[in-house]
Amino acid sequence: MHQGRELCLTAVGRRYGVRGPWVLRGVDLVVAPGTLVRIEGANGSGKSTLLRLLARLDAPSEGRVTGRPRTAYVPERFPSALPFTAVGYLTHLGTLHGLGRKAAARAAHT
Template identity: 55%
Template sequence: MAVRELSGVTKRHGARSVLRGVDLDVPAGAAVGILGANGSGKSTLLRILAGISRPSGGTVSGRPRIGYVPDRFPARQRMSARAYLRHLGRIGGLSTVDATARADGWLDRFALAGGPDTPLRDLSKGNAQKVGIAQALLCDPELLVLDEPWSGLDPDSRGVLTEVIGEVAAAGTAVVFTDHRPEAVRALATRSHRLADGRLEPLEAEVETCRIVLCDGESVDWAAQPGVQAVRPGHLDVTLVVTVEARESLLLKAIQQGCAVLSVASR
Protein backbone atom coordinates (compact mmCIF):
# COMPACT_ATOMS: atom_id res chain seq x y z
CA MET A 1 0.00 0.00 0.00
CA ALA A 2 1.36 3.42 -0.95
CA VAL A 3 1.90 5.85 1.93
CA ARG A 4 2.24 8.68 -0.59
CA GLU A 5 1.17 8.83 -4.21
CA LEU A 6 1.64 11.46 -6.91
CA SER A 7 -0.54 11.38 -10.00
CA GLY A 8 -0.01 13.65 -12.98
CA VAL A 9 1.86 16.19 -10.85
CA THR A 10 3.09 19.33 -12.57
CA LYS A 11 4.96 22.34 -11.24
CA ARG A 12 5.55 25.63 -12.97
CA HIS A 13 7.67 28.61 -11.97
CA GLY A 14 6.25 31.37 -14.12
CA ALA A 15 6.48 30.25 -17.73
CA ARG A 16 8.96 27.46 -16.94
CA SER A 17 7.75 23.89 -16.42
CA VAL A 18 9.78 22.16 -13.72
CA LEU A 19 7.72 18.96 -13.40
CA ARG A 20 5.62 17.47 -16.19
CA GLY A 21 3.01 14.84 -15.37
CA VAL A 22 4.94 13.02 -12.65
CA ASP A 23 3.46 9.74 -11.40
CA LEU A 24 5.03 8.14 -8.33
CA ASP A 25 3.77 5.78 -5.65
CA VAL A 26 5.81 5.17 -2.52
CA PRO A 27 4.92 1.96 -0.66
CA ALA A 28 5.70 1.33 2.99
CA GLY A 29 9.16 -0.18 3.37
CA ALA A 30 10.35 0.90 -0.07
CA ALA A 31 13.57 2.82 -0.69
CA VAL A 32 12.89 4.96 -3.75
CA GLY A 33 15.96 6.53 -5.36
CA ILE A 34 15.69 9.44 -7.78
CA LEU A 35 18.64 10.25 -10.01
CA GLY A 36 18.97 13.65 -11.64
CA ALA A 37 21.39 16.41 -12.52
CA ASN A 38 21.47 19.76 -10.75
CA GLY A 39 18.49 21.81 -11.84
CA SER A 40 16.48 18.78 -12.96
CA GLY A 41 13.69 19.43 -10.45
CA LYS A 42 14.65 16.86 -7.80
CA SER A 43 14.33 19.30 -4.91
CA THR A 44 11.00 20.58 -6.22
CA LEU A 45 9.68 17.03 -6.43
CA LEU A 46 10.81 16.21 -2.91
CA ARG A 47 9.28 19.39 -1.46
CA ILE A 48 5.96 18.32 -2.98
CA LEU A 49 6.36 14.81 -1.55
CA ALA A 50 7.13 16.30 1.86
CA GLY A 51 4.14 18.64 1.72
CA ILE A 52 6.32 21.75 1.78
CA SER A 53 5.23 22.88 -1.68
CA ARG A 54 1.98 22.48 -3.60
CA PRO A 55 1.89 21.20 -7.17
CA SER A 56 0.59 23.40 -9.97
CA GLY A 57 -1.48 20.44 -11.19
CA GLY A 58 -2.18 16.79 -10.48
CA THR A 59 -2.91 15.16 -7.15
CA VAL A 60 -0.95 14.14 -4.06
CA SER A 61 -2.58 11.54 -1.82
CA GLY A 62 -1.66 9.98 1.51
CA ARG A 63 -1.07 11.68 4.86
CA PRO A 64 1.92 9.92 6.42
CA ARG A 65 4.02 11.29 9.26
CA ILE A 66 6.94 12.82 7.38
CA GLY A 67 10.61 13.41 8.16
CA TYR A 68 12.29 15.74 5.67
CA VAL A 69 15.91 16.72 5.04
CA PRO A 70 16.19 19.64 2.58
CA ASP A 71 19.13 20.08 0.25
CA ARG A 72 20.41 22.87 2.50
CA PHE A 73 19.77 22.52 6.23
CA PRO A 74 19.25 25.96 7.87
CA ALA A 75 21.71 25.84 10.78
CA ARG A 76 22.29 29.55 11.51
CA GLN A 77 20.76 29.43 15.00
CA ARG A 78 22.02 30.00 18.54
CA MET A 79 20.45 26.85 19.99
CA SER A 80 22.64 23.86 20.56
CA ALA A 81 22.10 20.75 18.48
CA ARG A 82 20.56 18.95 21.47
CA ALA A 83 18.25 21.85 22.39
CA TYR A 84 17.11 22.20 18.78
CA LEU A 85 16.29 18.51 18.43
CA ARG A 86 14.62 18.41 21.86
CA HIS A 87 12.42 21.35 20.83
CA LEU A 88 11.41 19.63 17.58
CA GLY A 89 10.76 16.40 19.44
CA ARG A 90 8.39 18.17 21.84
CA ILE A 91 6.57 19.71 18.87
CA GLY A 92 6.31 16.21 17.40
CA GLY A 93 4.62 14.89 20.55
CA LEU A 94 7.58 13.43 22.45
CA SER A 95 8.21 13.99 26.14
CA THR A 96 11.24 16.07 27.08
CA VAL A 97 13.04 12.98 28.37
CA ASP A 98 12.27 10.91 25.27
CA ALA A 99 13.14 13.77 22.90
CA THR A 100 16.47 14.33 24.63
CA ALA A 101 17.33 10.63 24.63
CA ARG A 102 16.51 10.25 20.95
CA ALA A 103 18.43 13.40 20.06
CA ASP A 104 21.51 12.23 21.91
CA GLY A 105 21.23 8.77 20.36
CA TRP A 106 21.17 10.03 16.79
CA LEU A 107 23.89 12.63 17.35
CA ASP A 108 26.09 9.98 18.91
CA ARG A 109 25.50 7.55 16.06
CA PHE A 110 26.46 10.17 13.48
CA ALA A 111 29.41 11.29 15.65
CA LEU A 112 28.57 15.00 15.77
CA ALA A 113 31.85 16.91 16.08
CA GLY A 114 31.92 19.00 19.26
CA GLY A 115 29.12 17.06 20.89
CA PRO A 116 25.39 17.76 21.33
CA ASP A 117 25.86 21.08 23.15
CA THR A 118 27.59 22.74 20.17
CA PRO A 119 25.59 25.73 18.87
CA LEU A 120 24.12 25.08 15.44
CA ARG A 121 25.70 28.21 14.00
CA ASP A 122 29.18 26.87 14.87
CA LEU A 123 28.75 23.62 12.96
CA SER A 124 30.42 22.81 9.66
CA LYS A 125 28.24 21.98 6.67
CA GLY A 126 28.74 18.27 7.21
CA ASN A 127 27.91 18.40 10.90
CA ALA A 128 24.88 20.59 10.26
CA GLN A 129 23.75 17.91 7.81
CA LYS A 130 24.00 15.33 10.59
CA VAL A 131 21.62 17.41 12.74
CA GLY A 132 19.29 17.77 9.76
CA ILE A 133 19.18 14.00 9.32
CA ALA A 134 18.65 13.48 13.06
CA GLN A 135 15.66 15.84 13.14
CA ALA A 136 14.04 13.95 10.26
CA LEU A 137 14.42 10.63 12.09
CA LEU A 138 13.51 11.89 15.55
CA CYS A 139 9.76 11.15 15.60
CA ASP A 140 9.70 7.83 13.74
CA PRO A 141 8.45 9.06 10.36
CA GLU A 142 6.30 6.89 8.11
CA LEU A 143 7.83 8.63 5.10
CA LEU A 144 11.45 9.81 5.12
CA VAL A 145 12.28 12.33 2.38
CA LEU A 146 15.99 12.98 1.85
CA ASP A 147 17.34 15.54 -0.61
CA GLU A 148 20.99 14.72 -1.49
CA PRO A 149 21.48 13.48 2.09
CA TRP A 150 25.11 12.33 1.68
CA SER A 151 26.23 15.81 0.62
CA GLY A 152 28.89 17.18 2.96
CA LEU A 153 29.14 14.07 5.11
CA ASP A 154 32.46 12.44 5.92
CA PRO A 155 33.01 8.87 4.67
CA ASP A 156 32.13 7.24 8.00
CA SER A 157 28.89 9.19 8.30
CA ARG A 158 27.96 8.33 4.71
CA GLY A 159 28.23 4.69 5.66
CA VAL A 160 26.12 5.24 8.77
CA LEU A 161 23.42 6.99 6.75
CA THR A 162 23.33 4.14 4.24
CA GLU A 163 22.90 1.70 7.15
CA VAL A 164 20.13 3.81 8.69
CA ILE A 165 18.18 4.02 5.44
CA GLY A 166 18.29 0.24 5.13
CA GLU A 167 17.21 -0.20 8.76
CA VAL A 168 14.24 2.16 8.69
CA ALA A 169 13.04 0.79 5.35
CA ALA A 170 13.25 -2.76 6.75
CA ALA A 171 11.13 -1.56 9.70
CA GLY A 172 8.42 -0.34 7.31
CA THR A 173 9.28 3.31 6.77
CA ALA A 174 9.02 4.50 3.17
CA VAL A 175 12.19 6.33 2.08
CA VAL A 176 12.64 8.63 -0.91
CA PHE A 177 16.12 10.00 -1.59
CA THR A 178 17.84 11.87 -4.39
CA ASP A 179 21.40 11.61 -5.62
CA HIS A 180 23.39 12.44 -8.74
CA ARG A 181 25.37 9.17 -8.69
CA PRO A 182 23.77 6.29 -10.61
CA GLU A 183 25.73 3.68 -8.68
CA ALA A 184 24.50 5.02 -5.34
CA VAL A 185 20.87 5.04 -6.45
CA ARG A 186 21.04 1.51 -7.87
CA ALA A 187 22.92 0.12 -4.85
CA LEU A 188 20.45 1.28 -2.21
CA ALA A 189 17.07 1.78 -3.86
CA THR A 190 14.43 -0.91 -4.24
CA ARG A 191 12.89 1.33 -6.91
CA SER A 192 15.01 3.62 -9.06
CA HIS A 193 13.95 6.55 -11.22
CA ARG A 194 15.57 9.24 -13.34
CA LEU A 195 14.22 12.81 -13.44
CA ALA A 196 15.06 14.67 -16.65
CA ASP A 197 13.24 17.44 -18.52
CA GLY A 198 10.64 17.43 -15.76
CA ARG A 199 9.64 13.82 -16.40
CA LEU A 200 10.16 10.87 -14.09
CA GLU A 201 11.09 7.59 -15.75
CA PRO A 202 12.27 4.21 -14.44
CA LEU A 203 16.04 4.02 -14.24
CA GLU A 204 17.05 1.16 -16.48
CA ALA A 205 19.72 -1.20 -15.25
CA GLU A 206 23.10 -0.43 -16.74
CA VAL A 207 24.25 -3.20 -19.06
CA GLU A 208 27.93 -4.11 -18.73
CA THR A 209 29.68 -4.03 -22.09
CA CYS A 210 33.09 -4.71 -23.57
CA ARG A 211 34.97 -3.86 -26.78
CA ILE A 212 36.14 -6.48 -29.31
CA VAL A 213 38.49 -5.55 -32.18
CA LEU A 214 38.54 -7.92 -35.18
CA CYS A 215 40.22 -8.08 -38.58
CA ASP A 216 40.17 -10.31 -41.65
CA GLY A 217 37.75 -13.22 -41.98
CA GLU A 218 34.52 -13.54 -43.89
CA SER A 219 32.05 -10.68 -44.13
CA VAL A 220 29.56 -10.70 -41.24
CA ASP A 221 26.63 -8.38 -40.56
CA TRP A 222 27.75 -7.75 -36.99
CA ALA A 223 25.06 -5.14 -36.30
CA ALA A 224 22.42 -7.87 -36.71
CA GLN A 225 24.02 -10.19 -34.16
CA PRO A 226 22.41 -10.53 -30.69
CA GLY A 227 24.33 -8.60 -28.03
CA VAL A 228 26.07 -6.18 -30.42
CA GLN A 229 25.32 -2.61 -29.37
CA ALA A 230 27.58 -0.74 -31.80
CA VAL A 231 29.80 -1.45 -34.83
CA ARG A 232 32.69 0.88 -35.67
CA PRO A 233 34.48 -0.01 -38.93
CA GLY A 234 38.15 0.94 -39.18
CA HIS A 235 40.55 0.98 -42.12
CA LEU A 236 41.71 -2.62 -41.63
CA ASP A 237 39.65 -3.73 -38.64
CA VAL A 238 36.23 -3.44 -37.01
CA THR A 239 35.41 -2.63 -33.40
CA LEU A 240 32.34 -4.16 -31.78
CA VAL A 241 30.75 -2.89 -28.57
CA VAL A 242 28.97 -5.92 -27.13
CA THR A 243 27.27 -6.97 -23.91
CA VAL A 244 29.45 -9.03 -21.60
CA GLU A 245 26.74 -11.69 -21.60
CA ALA A 246 27.10 -12.17 -25.39
CA ARG A 247 30.89 -11.84 -25.52
CA GLU A 248 31.81 -15.54 -25.65
CA SER A 249 29.28 -16.47 -28.33
CA LEU A 250 30.36 -13.53 -30.50
CA LEU A 251 34.05 -14.42 -30.12
CA LEU A 252 33.24 -18.00 -31.14
CA LYS A 253 31.37 -16.77 -34.21
CA ALA A 254 34.26 -14.47 -35.15
CA ILE A 255 36.75 -17.35 -34.96
CA GLN A 256 34.44 -19.61 -36.97
CA GLN A 257 34.29 -16.92 -39.67
CA GLY A 258 38.08 -16.79 -39.83
CA CYS A 259 38.46 -13.44 -38.05
CA ALA A 260 41.56 -12.56 -36.07
CA VAL A 261 40.76 -11.24 -32.59
CA LEU A 262 43.08 -8.27 -32.00
CA SER A 263 41.82 -7.32 -28.56
CA VAL A 264 39.04 -7.74 -25.99
CA ALA A 265 38.69 -5.03 -23.37
CA SER A 266 36.18 -3.84 -20.80
CA ARG A 267 34.69 -0.43 -21.49
Protein backbone atom coordinates in the same frame (compact mmCIF):
# COMPACT_ATOMS: atom_id res chain seq x y z
CA MET B 1 -7.24 3.46 -7.69
CA HIS B 2 -4.66 2.99 -4.94
CA GLN B 3 -5.42 2.14 -1.38
CA GLY B 4 -3.65 1.97 1.93
CA ARG B 5 -0.71 4.08 2.91
CA GLU B 6 0.82 4.33 -0.54
CA LEU B 7 2.09 7.72 -1.57
CA CYS B 8 0.53 8.57 -4.93
CA LEU B 9 1.29 11.41 -7.32
CA THR B 10 -1.31 11.84 -10.05
CA ALA B 11 -0.59 14.16 -13.00
CA VAL B 12 1.61 16.27 -10.71
CA GLY B 13 3.33 19.37 -12.02
CA ARG B 14 5.27 22.11 -10.31
CA ARG B 15 6.45 25.48 -11.44
CA TYR B 16 7.62 28.50 -9.53
CA GLY B 17 5.58 31.60 -10.27
CA VAL B 18 2.37 31.87 -12.27
CA ARG B 19 4.20 32.07 -15.59
CA GLY B 20 7.45 30.38 -14.61
CA PRO B 21 8.77 27.40 -16.55
CA TRP B 22 7.54 23.95 -15.53
CA VAL B 23 10.07 22.10 -13.40
CA LEU B 24 7.94 18.94 -13.35
CA ARG B 25 4.88 18.08 -15.40
CA GLY B 26 2.64 15.03 -15.71
CA VAL B 27 4.29 12.95 -12.99
CA ASP B 28 2.45 9.76 -12.03
CA LEU B 29 4.08 7.75 -9.26
CA VAL B 30 3.09 5.20 -6.60
CA VAL B 31 5.46 4.47 -3.71
CA ALA B 32 4.51 1.54 -1.48
CA PRO B 33 5.15 1.63 2.28
CA GLY B 34 8.64 0.44 3.25
CA THR B 35 10.11 1.36 -0.12
CA LEU B 36 13.42 3.19 -0.29
CA VAL B 37 13.63 5.33 -3.41
CA ARG B 38 16.70 6.93 -4.95
CA ILE B 39 16.15 9.75 -7.45
CA GLU B 40 18.91 10.42 -9.99
CA GLY B 41 19.23 12.92 -12.79
CA ALA B 42 21.13 15.83 -14.22
CA ASN B 43 21.31 19.24 -12.54
CA GLY B 44 18.08 21.13 -13.07
CA SER B 45 16.01 18.04 -13.92
CA GLY B 46 13.60 18.51 -10.97
CA LYS B 47 14.99 15.99 -8.45
CA SER B 48 14.89 18.33 -5.46
CA THR B 49 11.46 19.62 -6.45
CA LEU B 50 10.12 16.06 -6.68
CA LEU B 51 11.61 15.17 -3.30
CA ARG B 52 10.07 18.26 -1.72
CA LEU B 53 6.67 17.21 -3.10
CA LEU B 54 7.11 13.64 -1.84
CA ALA B 55 8.07 14.88 1.63
CA ARG B 56 5.11 17.32 1.58
CA LEU B 57 7.45 20.26 2.05
CA ASP B 58 5.93 21.86 -1.07
CA ALA B 59 2.61 21.61 -2.91
CA PRO B 60 2.13 20.82 -6.60
CA SER B 61 1.01 23.52 -9.04
CA GLU B 62 -1.23 20.93 -10.70
CA GLY B 63 -2.30 17.37 -10.00
CA ARG B 64 -2.54 15.84 -6.59
CA VAL B 65 -0.52 14.04 -3.97
CA THR B 66 -2.40 11.51 -1.82
CA GLY B 67 -1.45 9.13 0.95
CA ARG B 68 0.29 9.90 4.20
CA PRO B 69 3.26 7.56 4.65
CA ARG B 70 6.31 8.60 6.60
CA THR B 71 8.86 10.06 4.22
CA ALA B 72 12.45 11.21 4.48
CA TYR B 73 15.14 12.20 2.06
CA VAL B 74 18.84 12.90 1.98
CA PRO B 75 19.42 16.57 1.11
CA GLU B 76 21.63 17.65 -1.78
CA ARG B 77 24.28 18.93 0.60
CA PHE B 78 24.78 16.41 3.39
CA PRO B 79 25.84 18.15 6.64
CA SER B 80 29.44 17.19 7.38
CA ALA B 81 28.85 17.34 11.14
CA LEU B 82 26.54 14.29 11.07
CA PRO B 83 28.22 10.97 11.94
CA PHE B 84 26.90 9.21 8.79
CA THR B 85 27.89 8.61 5.23
CA ALA B 86 24.98 9.02 2.76
CA VAL B 87 24.58 5.21 2.58
CA GLY B 88 24.78 4.95 6.37
CA TYR B 89 22.11 7.62 6.68
CA LEU B 90 19.80 5.82 4.22
CA THR B 91 20.37 2.55 6.09
CA HIS B 92 19.51 4.28 9.36
CA LEU B 93 16.32 5.77 7.87
CA GLY B 94 15.33 2.34 6.53
CA THR B 95 15.60 0.84 10.01
CA LEU B 96 13.56 3.69 11.47
CA HIS B 97 10.86 2.93 8.92
CA GLY B 98 10.64 -0.76 9.83
CA LEU B 99 13.22 -2.54 7.67
CA GLY B 100 15.73 -4.91 9.21
CA ARG B 101 19.31 -3.61 9.16
CA LYS B 102 20.44 -6.00 6.38
CA ALA B 103 17.41 -5.19 4.21
CA ALA B 104 17.89 -1.46 4.78
CA ALA B 105 21.59 -1.66 3.89
CA ARG B 106 20.78 -3.67 0.74
CA ALA B 107 18.14 -1.13 -0.31
CA ALA B 108 20.48 1.81 0.40
CA HIS B 109 23.00 0.39 -2.06
CA THR B 110 20.51 -0.12 -4.93
